[in-house]
Amino acid sequence: GESVGLHLPTLSVQEGDNSIINCAYSNSASDYFIWYKQESGKGPQFIIDIRSNMDKRQGQRVTVLLNKTVKHLSLQIAATQPGDSAVYFCADRTPSGGSNYKLTFGKGTLLTVNP
């Protein structure tokens, strides 16, 4: 089954507000997490990643927080813009035997930014 899931399937915010998208994972062996943005008709686009030895990482207007105690991570988008409207996926990486890994995706959250 899914090792990564999202709390909310949809999120609607006003332009300029901050957005927070949450994600839960179940596999304690997950050591690397990635957030992707997918616009309609396009492939997933890398936003930001974080390793399990960190609890926070910042990028341009985005911050990812990782709480390993409760197996939860979040993506914060500052000053959300209409161009941020998309589906956001979290993905976790787990060892899958030998030196191999598997990247597992959650179902996604649809973010809608209202002007």
Added chain:
Amino acid sequence: NAGVMQNPRHLVRRRGQEARLRCSPMKGHSHVYWYRQLPEEGLKFMVYLQKENIIDESGMPKERFSAEFPKEGPSILRIQQVVRGDSAAYFCASSPQQGEGYTFGSGTRLTVV
């Protein structure tokens, strides 16, 4: 650097036909992954390949689906005798090393009629 190239972008097949989806990884990437995405769902892992080798095919259906990544040329995902349930978007990703640096292509949207 052209990124991960997938073609065709859209593919329509009748039930029972074969579908061949192609993926050219980014330059310098030797790891290729195929994922399937149903409408309003996340991406489901299908198969992971390196040049000439299938490393992990745990997500591939046992019948009708196969994948290859030859020494020369793109990776191919092949679906034989397609059925309506095969209709989905198929994404390919590549990475320079296993488990990191994934870059996704724009996908092939397969419609079975």
